[in-house]
Amino acid sequence: MLKASRINAFYGGSHILHGVDLEVPVLGRVAVIGRNGAGKSTLLKSIMNAGPTVNGEVRWEGQSIASLPTFKRARLGLQLVPEDRRIYQHLTVRENIQMAAYATAPGRKPIPAQEIVDRFPMLQPIAERGGGQISGGQQQMVAIARAIACRPRLLLLDEPTEGLAPAIVEQLAVSVRELCQAEQAALLLCEQNIWFARQTTDTVLVMDAGRIAFRGSWQEFDADPDIKQRHLAV
Ligand SMILES: Nc1ncnc2c1ncn2[C@@H]1O[C@H](COP(=O)(O)OP(=O)(O)OP(=O)(O)O)[C@@H](O)[C@H]1O
Numbered sequence: 115m116l117k118a119s120r121i122n123a124f125y126g127g128s129h130i131l132h133g134v135d136l137e138v139p140v141l142g143r144v145a146v147i148g149r150n151g152a153g154k155s156t157l158l159k160s161i162m163n164a165g166p167t168v169n170g171e172v173r174w175e176g177q178s179i180a181s182l183p184t185f186k187r188a189r190l191g192l193q194l195v196p197e198d199r200r201i202y203q204h205l206t207v208r209e210n211i212q213m214a215a216y217a218t219a220p221g222r223k224p225i226p227a228q229e230i231v232d233r234f235p236m237l238q239p240i241a242e243r244g245g246g247q248i249s250g251g252q253q254q255m256v257a258i259a260r261a262i263a264c265r266p267r268l269l270l271l272d273e274p275t276e277g278l279a280p281a282i283v284e285q286l287a288v289s290v291r292e293l294c295q296a297e298q299a300a301l302l303l304c305e306q307n308i309w310f311a312r313q314t315t316d317t318v319l320v321m322d323a324g325r326i327a328f329r330g331s332w333q334e335f336d337a338d339p340d341i342k343q344r345h346l347a348v
Contacts, residue, residue: 136319208241225262
């Protein structure tokens with residue numbers, strides 16, 4: 115479904131990604147893990163054309179999307195939840211979710227906000243609260259809920275567990291797994307939390323200094339303890 119080939123990405127003169135290849139099949143669930151600064155966020159932004167200068171090929175269902183701006187990629191069904199969540203502080207949680215209508219593909223109806231709230235137990239008590247009056251974990255839930263409301267074909271999550279308490283991380287893993295399944299959405303996840311990545315994906319790529327150092331199943335990842343030592347230890 116998504117095929118990125120030989121991706122090089124740059125911030126000004128800094129060369130961040132070096133010839134990265136990545137594929138997410140229909141209904142695939144792929145994690146990219148790596149240390150701080152490895153280039154994970156840059157990879158997601160490169161796929162969405164949302165920041166770095168990129169060369170290489172990005173194909174969506176066989177068609178090149180390399181020349182498309184971010185909003186057109188979103189309307190094709192690619193939904194990025196960035197690390198900083200981008201919650202509208204002066205809108206309520208419900209209104210934040212309703213904003214999904216503006217990023218949904220033409221011809222597809224967004225999921226109504228009430229239906230989304232019903233499906234996220236954590237959102238029910240805070241649906242009428244302001245976006246600036248909820249915790250970081252709640253903001254993360256709202257950001258993911260808003261992306262799901264667009265009925266994405268591919269959900270791209272950038273470090274969703276950052277700063278969240280372990281109990282919230284567990285709830286988030288359940289919600290992400292269930293919603294991707296219910297909505298038939300594929301998942302591309304960038305994470306440092308290996309537990310969360312393992313709960314929500316079946317293929318893992320290890321990124322180190324802007325290159326993919328390993329790709330395989332979690333079983334293959336576990337079978338090679340050297341990978342952790344060489345590419346993930348700090
Ligand atoms: N806007 C920017 N301008 C210049 N350099 C940047 C910019 N954003 C990121 N970088 C640099 O690009 C490299 C990769 O950063 P990136 O955020 O992609 O890594 P990451 O793996 O997502 O790390 P983290 O887990 O800390 O978010 C780092 O060296 C970072 O300093």
